[in-house]
Amino acid sequence: MSKIALDNSKCNKCGLCVKDCPADVMTAGSGGFPEIPETRRPFCIRCGHCEAVCPERALVLQFRPADKTNERPKTESLAPEQLEAFLRYRRSIRDFKDAAVPRQDLDAAFGALKYSPTGGNSQGVKWLVVNGQNEVRKFTEIAVDWMKFLKESDPEAKLKFSLDHFIEAYEKGNDLFCRNAPHLAVNYYSPLNGSGATDAIIAMTQLELLLSSRGIGTCWGGFFIMAIKSWKPLQTALELPEDFSVGYALMFGYPSFQYHSVPRRKKVQVRYFPER
Ligand SMILES: Cc1cc2nc3c(=O)[nH]c(=O)nc-3n(C[C@H](O)[C@H](O)[C@H](O)COP(=O)(O)O)c2cc1C
Incomplete structure (x- = not known):
């Protein structure tokens, strides 16, 4: 009220x-x-x-x-061509420089997330940011423990996700989980919040764009999030609250290299109803 x-x-x-x-x-x-x-x-x-x-x-x-501001929205400052090009050129980054993103840039990007839409304006998405390659690696190690457990306990998963390859690669220094990223963001929400899961994904998407706009590369941590959701030791190590559900994970840092062209993609299927 x-x-x-x-x-x-x-x-x-x-x-x-x-x-x-x-x-x-x-x-x-x-x-x-x-x-x-x-x-x-x-x-x-x-x-x-x-x-x-x-x-x-x-x-x-x-x-x-x-929090009250009388600032007038400057909607005209972002041209559609700029935004479309920005989305086209964004790529998942899997090779990062060993360089920290300055704290003020993190504060600015995360600070802007308060304007991310949430169901019923619930604003219930919380964040954890792991800073530093060595810190991220500590959690990756625990995720790899989960993979080793899965390999032994679930033969189907072993084949489907080529777990042997993942584990072997990690042991040779090729981290296919968190990509040796210098930062890792994880978001979470209360399971009592009906739109929490969606809010968390929207916020993560916005974070990805906010970071990209500052030249910071990102990659969604699909395998890492599977590990968090399935492996209690990882939840405990990340000190995630018991009464919260995990949204998603995003690795980020400065890219080691740039792309020189845009990859091929399927045409988006849209059905206009009625067709005009
Ligand atoms: C939900 C989701 C999970 C993902 N998980 C991983 C992952 O675990 N590891 C990885 O290297 N890339 C991951 N990606 C990145 C996708 O592979 C990538 O978006 C896709 O290949 C298209 O490439 P682009 O983002 O450069 O356009 C994930 C992306 C999404 C949206």
């Missing part, structure tokens, strides 16, 4: 705050001024749209005052 202060002298009764409220909490009340009926108050998801959409700045929400 949010407290909202309305300055009637500024409000022009345009009704945008009522129209834009995702939870249909706001109504045009007495004299056409917006208000939240008592019975609808518990359904406010504190998304802040009413305050942000108001052209007269007549509405002021009474929570997180330090």
Whole structure:
């Protein structure tokens, strides 16, 4: 529930705050001024749209005052061609320089994730960032232990994921798990949060783009996340809370080399309905 202060002298009764409220909490009340009926108050998801959409700045929400900004969105600054090219040229990076990403760049990228969409504006995605190649390797070792266990206990998995190859490669110094990355991000969420799993993947996708925009290469840790989800010793070592579910893992760092062309991909299948 949010407290909202309305300055009637500024409000022009345009009704945008009522129209834009995702939870249909706001109504045009007495004299056409917006208000939240008592019975609808518990359904406010504190998304802040009413305050942000108001052209007269007549509405002021009474929570997180330090986070209030009157900055106007600069939507025109990112051209579609730029964004499309950015997405086309992003690649999964599997060879990293042994160089740390400066803390201020990490803070900026992770800080921007607070604007990542979440179901019901739940904002419940939490993060763990492992810093340093040696630190990442400590966890990779534990993931490799899981692979060794799996190899013995699940003959089907052994063949499907060519576990022998993975383990052998790791022992020869070729880390197919975390790619000797200097950083590893893992996100997690409460299983009580109905949209938590999706929120975590969206946030991870946004993190990937935020890091890429700073020249930092990323790779989704599919094998590593399988290890986290299946192997208690890895969950314990990462000090993940018992009452949380893991979203995904992303390795990142500065790429050792660049790509000189764009790889071939299938055409995206889209069916327009109705076709025009
Ligand atoms: C959910 C997911 C899991 C992935 N897991 C791994 C992984 O464990 N190891 C790896 O090297 N790449 C992994 N990748 C990267 C994919 O192989 C890569 O996105 C795909 O080959 C396309 O290449 P591109 O990202 O450079 O376009 C993963 C990607 C996704 C989306």
